[in-house]
Amino acid sequence: MAQVSSIANEQNTTAVSSSKSITLRISRFNPEHxxxxxxxxxxxxxxxxxxxxxxxxxxKKHFDHSVAVRYSCRxxxxxxxxxxxxxxxxxxxxxxxxxxxxxxxxxxPMNNFPIIRDLAVKFEKLFDTHQKIKPYLIRDDxxxxxxxxxxxxxxxxxxxxxxxxxxxxxxxxNSACPTMATDSSFVGPQALAQAYRYVxxxxxxxxxxxxxxxxxxxxIWRCHFAGSCSQVCPKGVDPAMGIQLLRGYLxxxxx
Amino acid sequence: MPxxxxxxxxxxxxxxxxxxxxxxxxxxxxxxGLGLLAYFIGHIYETSNILxxxxxxxxxxxxxxxxxxxxxLAIVIAMCxxxxxxxxxxxxxxxxxxxxxxxxxxxxxxxxxxxxRHKIGIxxxxxxxxxxxxxxxxxxFGE
Numbered sequence: 001m002a003q004v005s006s007i008a009n010e011q012n013t014t015a016v017s018s019s020k021s022i023t024l025r026i027s028r029f030n031p032e033h034x035x036x037x038x039x040x041x042x043x044x045x046x047x048x049x050x051x052x053x054x055x056x057x058x059x060k061k062h063f064d065h066s067v068a069v070r071y072s073c074r075x076x077x078x079x080x081x082x083x084x085x086x087x088x089x090x091x092x093x094x095x096x097x098x099x100x101x102x103x104x105x106x107x108x109p110m111n112n113f114p115i116i117r118d119l120a121v122k123f124e125k126l127f128d129t130h131q132k133i134k135p136y137l138i139r140d141d142x143x144x145x146x147x148x149x150x151x152x153x154x155x156x157x158x159x160x161x162x163x164x165x166x167x168x169x170x171x172x173x174n175s176a177c178p179t180m181a182t183d184s185s186f187v188g189p190q191a192l193a194q195a196y197r198y199v200x201x202x203x204x205x206x207x208x209x210x211x212x213x214x215x216x217x218x219x220i221w222r223c224h225f226a227g228s229c230s231q232v233c234p235k236g237v238d239p240a241m242g243i244q245l246l247r248g249y250l251x252x253x254x255x
Numbered sequence: 256m257p258x259x260x261x262x263x264x265x266x267x268x269x270x271x272x273x274x275x276x277x278x279x280x281x282x283x284x285x286x287x288g289l290g291l292l293a294y295f296i297g298h299i300y301e302t303s304n305i306l307x308x309x310x311x312x313x314x315x316x317x318x319x320x321x322x323x324x325x326x327x328l329a330i331v332i333a334m335c336x337x338x339x340x341x342x343x344x345x346x347x348x349x350x351x352x353x354x355x356x357x358x359x360x361x362x363x364x365x366x367x368x369x370x371x372r373h374k375i376g377i378x379x380x381x382x383x384x385x386x387x388x389x390x391x392x393x394x395x396f397g398e
Contacts, residue, residue, distance in 0.1 A: 088274075109261065111261060111262065111267060112260070112261065112262050112263065113260070114259055114260050114261055115261050125260075159357060160357050161357065162359055163357045164357070176274065178268040178278070178281060179268075181264060181265075182262065182263075182264060182268050184262065200357070224281060224284075225281075226274070226278055226281035227274070227275075227277040227278070227281075227366065227368060227373075228273075228277070230366035230368055231274050231366060231369065233366070234364075235360070235364070236360025236366070238355075238366040238368055240354070240366065240368040241354045241366065241367055244350075244351050244354045244368065247349055247351065254351070
């Protein structure tokens, strides 16, 4: 009890960091009636743990509730709050203002996605390309029927794809990709990394059909290994690695 | 005005900043590729002057014997060396060489495909291009 009390006292005496403030610049654009996008600036106080999403919600709460932003889990799991923060694609809920080392924080909608309004973008194209590569196990049998056993895998087999199963479909990789900046038909690093995730899964039997889908002039061959997708991924998926390993199957280096 | 699909376009693709040395290498690869293509076209035009005979050939060749001509040739040497060395790095990467192995990622999630081997490859390409350019300048201006 005495120990708990001392811990409580210790927490109580912990100094709260001095309140600082930043200028938050929010891109405003409504395609229904705006010709150009503009920025609105707000002065927002922050602590060292304040995230960019919290700063935006502070604006909605106290200054302008009409700012459009999409978010859900606030813990880098749902992938809803992807946006361009100080020039780079990041998750707003995962980015602390203190780690940006700037007195001005600029938030814009993700590049390479159509804008719905302000910071919210459409995800239809990402979901379409994700579906296009058949993101599920392809087999003749199933483990859901009675008297069937689960599909067993060794830890080594799981290691081959588990990294790529971490994808939360936030779209940051597609936003950072230089090929997606110019090619509207490119399938994108998100879908290609997911193609690798299933091709590398030993339980899956749909390798040939997936490779046929991505073996296209606007498919895997449009990637030029700039690596920006991997640098912005908030879950460590490394789409650039997946794409290059996937090429190994098409070039005959892997089977 | 933001376009319907809000793409960055060529300006965004060509921007070498924001994403580290890998994006710089991506930008230099395209720049050197376009530069070498322009030189290749100019080179075909230059060598076609041989059809004008010895005098015509010598006249045109004098264009490259100027300070500006030497600087352009030195840049061509640099572009050629960078494009070759970085091209080998990218080709190896496309074959899955040096891009790492899939593994459970640990925070802070340093991407294995952007590892030191590739960084060394990029810096080597830039360094070798600079050395070749300096050597070329020394030869051309040392005459």
